[in-house]
Amino acid sequence: MSTCHGWQPPAPSGWQDLLDAELAQDIGGGDLSIHALNPDAPIRWMIEAQATGVACGVGAAAYVLQPCEVLVTDGDAVADKTVIMRGEAPCGWLLSRERTGLNVLMHLSGVASLTRQYVDAVAGTQARITDTRKTLPGLRNLQKYATRCGGATNHRQGLHDGVMIKDNHIAACGSIAAAVARVRERVGHMVRIEVEADRLEQVEEAVRARADIVLLDNMSPDTMAQAVNQWGEQVVLEASGGINLGTVRAAALSGVHVISVGALTHSAPALPYHLELES
Structure with missing residues (x-):
């Protein structure tokens, strides 16, 4: 799957290096928590919104969690329980990347959602x-x-x-x-x-x-x-x-x-x- 899927063109410069650095910082020498499970067992997963707003960081999260099926594009409106992507991956691999993907998705969606409120406020x-x-x-x-x-x-x-x-x-x-x-x-x-x-x-x-x-x-x-x-x-x-x-x-x-x-x-x-x- 394309690493740019989910982005609203043009994607921001430097995004891939930034995400790679975030993953390296979080995982470090290895995820110690995966000893609690079988890291190679395949699991199916999904990410869903828990509030109304504007999705952003979808392409970034998809890069962190790929391969996956992306269901929305940055800039799309989402509501509580909107599923934005889903996929299947080895359990250990997925859970070591989950937080990084969610962090960028939640922050950028927050910025886009607040921005949309201001844009709507000056409509007309x-x-x-x-x-x-x-x-x-x-x-x-x-x-x-x-x-x-x-x-x-x-x-x-x-x-x-x-x-x-x-x-x-x-x-x-x-x-x-x-x-x-x-x-x-x-x-x-x-x-x-x-x-x-x-x-x-x-x-x-x-x-x-x-x-x-x-x-x-x-x-x-x-x-x-x-x-x-x-x-x-x-x-x-x-x-x-x-x-x-x-x-x-x-x-x-x-x-x-x-x-x-x-x-x-x-x-x-x-x-x-x-x-x-x-x-």
Whole structure:
């Protein structure tokens, strides 16, 4: 069976090396618990969801547990008792890999499920939900893949593929205009520049400096609406800071183009699954 079955293309880069490392860390010199059973006895198994949400990490779990029959694709909706994959394997082999497969499946499904809640909350507005760099160490590619499966778009992948001039950059440089000008001299024409602003005067300065995107940091919906009315046709406006499921729709109704949410990757609860043996 293909190791990519279950993924929503394109699969994130580096996923196979990461999963191999996770397996090696968990199994170490060998699974001591398999002495309690006949490790070569064949057993049939299945994994089913235990809550409603969005499946993600299906391809990853399938790689860990292959060969198996995959019944859903990353990004599909699941409900309690939805069977997402099943297979047959030697007992010892399966039980030594079960936890690694479930860990990645539960975490990525949790990210995708929380993301889908935010996407649904802004339905009917022009705002798009995007993630941030607030990812868990080593998991950025997988977590950003999971937010895409949940319906969000990706913000910059890292410091290397987009410019964001934040408050400390501005303080160190002296002004927004000076910071933007210095960056413009040093990056290619394909690189977009975003400036963080916490008040309308800074938004105006960023627009005059020809920033491509202005991040409206911890502004009220009314203040964001003022920014949209004045500069929304000149620059992309991104809301960020203080965004949660209770506030995101008000932010979207202000007219901003993008809403970035760090909680998608740093605070998503796991979506529960379990692996059960079948007779």
